[in-house]
Amino acid sequence: MTTAVLLSGGVDSSVALATLKDEGHADLRAFYLKIWLQEDEAFLGDCPWEEDLEHARAVCLRFGVPLEVIPLQREYYQRVVRYALDELAAGRTPSSDLLCNQQIKFGAFFDAVDGEIQSVASGHYAQRLERDGRALLARNPDPVKDQTYFLARLDRVQLERCRFPLGRWTKAQVRERALALDLPNSQRPDSQGICFLGKIPFDDFVRHHLGERPGPIVRQDTGEGLGEHRGLWFYTIGQRRGLGLSGGPWYVVDKQPEDDVLLVTHGQQLAQHSTTRFEVDSLHWLCDSMTNTAEEELSLEVKVRHGPQLTRCRFQPQGDLRGLVELESPDPGIAPGQFAVFYRDEICLGCGVIRGALPS
16 A cells, blocks of 8 residues: 655654654655745745755655655645635634645645555644544644644545554654654754745735735724724734734734724733634534534533643534534633634544634
8 A cells, every 4th residue: 555655844744754664664655745835925035945845855865765746836825825815804814724734735635646645644743543444533642732623624535544653652752753763854943833834924925915904903991092003914813912002911802804993902801801602614523423413512622723722612503514612711812714623532523613702
């Protein structure tokens, strides 16, 4: 069985490749996915794709695995970048990395190598388990590095073909393994930020595509004008940094796209603007148990953003791929457009798009 290994040039995917070699997988092919932004908009800042590819080639040479470059610029723009820009322009907060995994790494790539590859391995910190003949997505034991949040929109066919060699590895173990193997990129720092930006500053990218559209910053509690923002697409609910206001801390609590108004509150009043209830739609389930769920209320756990924190919640299906979520503890950063990802007993069940907070 031929297994493709997606290499980014980073430590994680390189150790994933080394792990598969150690396990005796003989028929491995490595792929570097060349995406749209890496070349067309490098003028916005330092874009590291050539350096990434150099590291990927050095690792493949070390293990005697052929490396191929797959150009997916057009697919990336149409399926991920366009989505992100449309969401930002509408005043919402996109979750681009979920779309990247579903639509590109395990979507367009599958399409490009269809018939040649039986499974695809990546350096994601997640587990793929088998129960009753079904593939399940489970959390990595490292709560900080766990990446199931970003994989929650995979469909079941994609998950069946996925392999996550780092499933039970912590980041510290991966780094130790890279050093022990003396990999050429063993000391390379982790990449940060949105999947398609690389080192390009987010604000520069947004300004290039959407420009600036100033509007008032208003204190929601009193209606007092506090200053002017550069454009609603530069901000998200719960944001603290970058507001340029004195006497803080100040937090973004809402946006009014129709009037270009950015609503903020002082940290002392933040708890008053936290919520325990929000709506989700576009529900997407990875488990039969959720697909076949009737209208009864369920006790689950949820992440409303990537990170180690899981919050207990009650989930009430509303029909037509919609649901109502009630958190056990309030959250001040429920942002429309972001994904809520649901869990039960370490299993990632699926996700839904947050459509808005409701009064608690």
